[in-house]
Amino acid sequence: MADQTLAQSFQNAGEDYDRFRPGFPEAAADAVLPVHADTALDLGAGTGKFTERLVSRASRVIAVEPSEQMLAVLRSKLPTVESHVGTAEEMPVPDASVDVVTVAQAFHWFDRDPACAEIRRVLVPGGTLGLLWNHSDSACAWDRACTRVAHPDLTDGLTADDAVTATLPGFDNPRFVQVPWQERITRADYIARWLTVSSFLAASDDERARMVAEVESILDADPETSGRDEFDLPQITDVYVYRAS
Numbered sequence: 001m002a003d004q005t006l007a008q009s010f011q012n013a014g015e016d017y018d019r020f021r022p023g024f025p026e027a028a029a030d031a032v033l034p035v036h037a038d039t040a041l042d043l044g045a046g047t048g049k050f051t052e053r054l055v056s057r058a059s060r061v062i063a064v065e066p067s068e069q070m071l072a073v074l075r076s077k078l079p080t081v082e083s084h085v086g087t088a089e090e091m092p093v094p095d096a097s098v099d100v101v102t103v104a105q106a107f108h109w110f111d112r113d114p115a116c117a118e119i120r121r122v123l124v125p126g127g128t129l130g131l132l133w134n135h136s137d138s139a140c141a142w143d144r145a146c147t148r149v150a151h152p153d154l155t156d157g158l159t160a161d162d163a164v165t166a167t168l169p170g171f172d173n174p175r176f177v178q179v180p181w182q183e184r185i186t187r188a189d190y191i192a193r194w195l196t197v198s199s200f201l202a203a204s205d206d207e208r209a210r211m212v213a214e215v216e217s218i219l220d221a222d223p224e225t226s227g228r229d230e231f232d233l234p235q236i237t238d239v240y241v242y243r244a245s
């Protein structure tokens with residue numbers, strides 16, 4: 001089960017999370033919803049960074065998220081989306097009422113087996129589950145080094161999430177798609193983004209200051225970022241598309 005201190009670190013992250021975290025490329029949403037759906041549900045929706053990709057792809061979009069503060073940002077951005085406080089393990093949604101469930105950057109926080117059973121419950125027979133994660137491109141040395149400040153246990157270039165996605169109870173083996181993309185980002189926003197990551201949020205003030213100083217010194221040392229106010233940040237979105245079996 002996920003570390004609950006880290007899982008709940010987003011409770012108060014709302015506006016900074018929305019401002020500084022990356023969005024998701026259209027191609028990643030296309031991989032999960034290649035055709036228009038009747039009802040799509042974004043689970044662990046946060047401030048709606050992936051939910052907004054669903055609005056043009058489904059007639060009815062539902063967001064489920066445990067943090068009121070994150071949901072308040074989502075509601076102000078996406079007034080047509082139906083939003084509920086809830087968790088992956090207990091969604092306030094009827095049985096067999098959703099065609100597609102998406103989970104962006106959040107599945108690793110769930111209690112996996114109860115969450116899979118709950119997702120199966122709300123999905124129509126044969127419905128789709130899409131799991132998505134943005135992560136650093138292992139070819140980008142400075143971003144990889146900064147990623148290690150946040151996640152010291154991470155293996156090279158991989159997301160920590162690969163371990164949870166091989167097979168899921170109640171679902172067929174997934175189709176896996178990787179979407180590479182690039183973002184122009186200021187140094188200030190790049191550092192502010194790290195401050196919205198769970199390990200930074202959950203750290204003590206001293207520990208957080210040490211982590212930020214480490215990120216700053218990585219940026220000062222790398223020729224691609226040293227002395228620059230802006231740089232190109234390559235990223236990869238991993239998409240796993242499951243079908244309810």
Ligand SMILES: C[S@@+](CC[C@H](N)C(=O)[O-])C[C@H]1O[C@@H](n2cnc3c(N)ncnc32)[C@H](O)[C@@H]1O
Binds near residue numbers: 049105
């Ligand atoms: C890294 S954020 C991702 C938010 C959004 N999907 C995005 O991509 O920007 C992880 C989200 O998972 C939510 N979360 C944590 N535990 C959860 C659970 N058990 N069920 C549903 N959501 C959960 C957090 O509140 C947070 O909003």
